[in-house]
Structures are given as structure tokens and as C-alpha cells.
Amino acid sequence: MKNLYVPILISLSFGCVATSKIEPAFIKENSTYAFFDKQISLTEAKNFPSLETKRWSYEFELESPEGKLEKVETCEALTKKIKNGYQAFRYSEQKVVNARKLTCEMWRVMSKLTSSDISYVRGFEHSLNLPKTMPPELALIISKDDERNLAKANNWEEMSHVKKVEPLNKKQVIYYDNSGGIQKLTVMAKGDYNNDGIEDMVLDMSNSVEGGSYGSTYGYVVTRLVADAPYTLLKQF
Amino acid sequence: MSLDKNTLARAFKKYSTLELKESLMDQQVENHINNFEKELKQVYGVQEFQRYPDNVKLALFDMIFNLGMTRLISRFPKFNRHIKAHDFEKAALECSRTDVNAQRNTYVKNNLLGK
Numbered sequence: 397m398k399n400l401y402v403p404i405l406i407s408l409s410f411g412c413v414a415t416s417k418i419e420p421a422f423i424k425e426n427s428t429y430a431f432f433d434k435q436i437s438l439t440e441a442k443n444f445p446s447l448e449t450k451r452w453s454y455e456f457e458l459e460s461p462e463g464k465l466e467k468v469e470t471c472e473a474l475t476k477k478i479k480n481g482y483q484a485f486r487y488s489e490q491k492v493v494n495a496r497k498l499t500c501e502m503w504r505v506m507s508k509l510t511s512s513d514i515s516y517v518r519g520f521e522h523s524l525n526l527p528k529t530m531p532p533e534l535a536l537i538i539s540k541d542d543e544r545n546l547a548k549a550n551n552w553e554e555m556s557h558v559k560k561v562e563p564l565n566k567k568q569v570i571y572y573d574n575s576g577g578i579q580k581l582t583v584m585a586k587g588d589y590n591n592d593g594i595e596d597m598v599l600d601m602s603n604s605v606e607g608g609s610y611g612s613t614y615g616y617v618v619t620r621l622v623a624d625a626p627y628t629l630l631k632q633f
Numbered sequence: 634m635s636l637d638k639n640t641l642a643r644a645f646k647k648y649s650t651l652e653l654k655e656s657l658m659d660q661q662v663e664n665h666i667n668n669f670e671k672e673l674k675q676v677y678g679v680q681e682f683q684r685y686p687d688n689v690k691l692a693l694f695d696m697i698f699n700l701g702m703t704r705l706i707s708r709f710p711k712f713n714r715h716i717k718a719h720d721f722e723k724a725a726l727e728c729s730r731t732d733v734n735a736q737r738n739t740y741v742k743n744n745l746l747g748k
Contacts, residue, residue: 432640454644483734488642490734495638538730539702539709576703602638608701613638614730 399440408532418518420587420597423470427499444507445469448472454492461605471500477560482631486629489598496602498613501633502584505598509587515595516620517586517627522569524561527553531629534616536577551626576606589617590630669694672702677717687723692728692744695737699730721745 420441428436433453448471455469461481468474468482476498484490527534528551535555537546542555549555556573559631561571568582580602589596596619603612619629650669673693674682685693693716697705706713715724727743 427637427639430637454641456641487737492639492641494732499639500680538704538732539712540727540729541711542708543731574703603649605701605704607698608697608704608732610699610701610704610730611638 397565405489405522405604412498413476417511417513418515419511422506422585423583426584431499438506439506441509444503445484447503456496457485458487459485460494462557471496471535472504474582475500495602495613498615498633500597501602502615505589505615505633506585506587509585509589509598510591511587512595513593515586515624516623517595517597518620520583522557522561522563522581527551527558527571529626531616531618533632534579534581534601534614535627536573536579536605536612538605538610538612576608578604578606584615589619594621596630651688665698669697673697675722676702676706676713681717684717685719686721686747688744689716689748692741695744696728699733699737721747 397468421623422440426435428434428438428447431447431452431454435626436443436447450470452469453469455475457465458468458474458477459465459482460477460503465485466477466482468477474493474497478493484493530552532546532549532551532555534552535542535546535549537543537555545555549579552558556571556577556579557575558571559568559574560572562572564580568580571581573579582602583597583601585596585598587598588594589598596617599616599618601614601616604610605612615631615633616629618627618629620627637692653738670682673690676697677685677693682690682693696709696712702707709727712727715721722745725742728741728745
């Protein structure tokens with residue numbers, strides 16, 4: 397009888413581990429309509445790889461370093477051409493080209509998310525205090541002075557001095573700093589990116605400035621290695 | 634269709650009938666230039682700004698158009714110090730902006746160097 401209990405207990409405990417896995421979660425509002433003229437539901441990591449070669453409904457013209465014009469209509473082609481020194485044909489479109497490159501990379505990152513064993517980011521909330529716990533690389537860095545300060549800073553707040561937060565929804569908030577910086581931070585997904593069993597967060601940051609045309613976009617993968625610890629930067633792209 | 638950073642402005646053309654007249658566009662450009670000039674005089678001083686060579690003024694117009702007055706004042710302190718000291722060669726070393734098109738950064742740098 398005792399021998400019978402052992403396999404039953406083992407299978408019960410394995411079952412318990414399996415059910416306690418934390419599945420990746422993805423933001424509902426994604427940018428797919430800007431690429432394909434319709435919203436595509438992206439609820440699982442396996443939805444993302446096909447976007448790499450899916451044809452956009454609106455093509456771009458990029459200019460090669462030799463001045464040759466070429467059309468681009470997939471993430472795969474865009475990434476390859478930018479790597480080879482291509483730029484937007486119209487200067488005014490460079491910001492959109494950069495944003496698309498970032499979104500394509502974001503999809504690649506999100507395709508790698510797997511389930512986690514433990515999470516210290518589930519309680520994440522946007523707030524005025526968040527910049528104190530986030531890595532300094534999240535700051536808006538434009539000048540050489542910004543770059544020099546980044547080398548010494550411990551967190552985003554030390555770089556930016558955020559004075560106001562304006563929530564757009566639960567996942568998306570605009571952070572205003574004390575020197576004209578406007579940063580829209582969006583939590584795109586949660587899941588295990590680096591296969592260490594700990595849940596990570598994928599963030600999208602859109603930067604602009606008060607009264608200027610400047611714009612940039614960045615993606616980040618951050619995590620917390622223990623509860624209440626500052627966030628650690630795993631990847632910036 | 635809604636506004637998204639991944640969307641080109643011209644993608645909205647098929648949904649819109651709005652057309653701006655050439656004269657209105659020219660007026661808008663002039664208004665912007667006048668405002669930027671006022672702001673640059675605030676940053677560097679009226680007399681000082683007027684004394685800068687034209688190529689330096691062009692570089693400064695690009696900087697303020699791109700960065701806005703607040704960012705230019707607060708996050709480019711070294712650049713501003715060199716401009717105020719009329720050391721345009723040293724300012725050229727500080728004018729580069731992250732994520733701005735390389736040609737545009739070169740245009741500003743060359744203007745400061747008088748090339």
C-alpha cells in the first residue's frame with residue numbers, strides 16, 4: 397500500500413509544478429493595423445514569427461548608401477536594409493522607419509517569451525516613483541552631456557527628474573521630465589525572455605520633446621531578481 | 634485608422650480631403666522661423682545672437698527646431714557655453730544628437746565649422 401502512495405504523490409507534485417507556471421501575457425492593443433491595415437490578435441508567443449515575412453499593406457521607399465531607391469514591405473527586408481546602411485528616402489519619414497524597425501524587433505523579442513516559474517514583476521505599476529527603480533538607460537538621452545551623465549547615473553530618475561505622470565491606460569503612461577522630455581512608456585508583454593525561470597517585462601518607450609520635432613523609440617527587457625529590488629536591464633534595442 | 638508612430642502621414646491621404654494652400658504653408662513656416670528666432674535670442678541674448686555668423690545662426694535654428702527651447706537650454710550646457718564664448722569649433726564637438734539622421738548632424742556640425 398505504501399508503495400502505491402509514492403507514485404501517486406510524485407505525480408500530484410509534478411502536476412502542481414506544471415499548473416503553477418506563469419504563462420506569458422501580451423498587450424491587447426498592438427501596432428499591427430499600422431502595418432497590415434487590420435488589427436491582428438497576438439495572444440501567444442507563437443503568433444509573432446509569421447509577422448517577420450508578412451507583407452505590409454503600405455510599402456516604404458528606402459535609399460541605399462549609393463543613392464539607389466528600393467521598396468521595402470516586410471520586417472525581414474527592413475532590418476536587412478537598415479543593417480546595410482539604407483535610410484528613409486524622404487527625411488520626414490526617417491522617424492517612422494526607425495519606429496517600424498523597433499516594432500519588428502519588439503515582435504522578435506516577444507516571440508521568445510516562455511512561461512515562468514516565479515515573478516517579481518506581477519505587481520508592476522506606473523507611478524512617479526517608478527523612475528527611481530528603473531535603469532538609467534530608460535532616460536531620454538540626446539546630447540553628449542546626457543551620455544556623460546548616463547555613465548554616472550544609478551537610475552532613470554537621476555537622469556530625468558520626472559515631474560509628472562499622465563496615465564493613458566493601465567499599461568501606458570506619459571512621463572514628463574523637468575527639461576522638456578516627454579516619454580511614453582508601454583508595457584508590451586510579460587514572460588521569461590532569458591530562460592532563467594523568472595518573469596521579465598518587455599517595454600516600449602516613445603520619446604519626444606516639448607516644442608521640438610525630435611523623436612526616438614526604444615525597446616527594453618527588464619526584470620526583478622528578487623521582490624522589491626530595482627529593475628535590472630536585460631536587453632535594450 | 635488611428636495615429637501610430639509606425640504610420641506615415643501620407644497613409645492618411647486616402648481618408649482626408651484637407652488641402653493646405655501654398656500661401657498658408659509659407660505663412661506657417663515664417664511664423665515658426667520668427668518664433669524660433671525669438672527663442673534663440675532668449676537663450677543667447679539679442680545682441681549676441683545678432684553677432685553670430687549666418688552659418689552659426691543656421692546651425693542654431695536646426696538645433697532649436699529639433700530640440701525645443703527647454704531641452705536645448707537644459708541638456709546641452711557644454712554646447713551653449715561654447716556658443717556663448719564664440720568657440721564654434723568646440724561647439725561642433727557637442728552638437729550631435731542621438732537618433733538624429735547622420736546627414737542632419739553633419740549639416741549642423743559643418744555650419745558651426747564654417748564649411
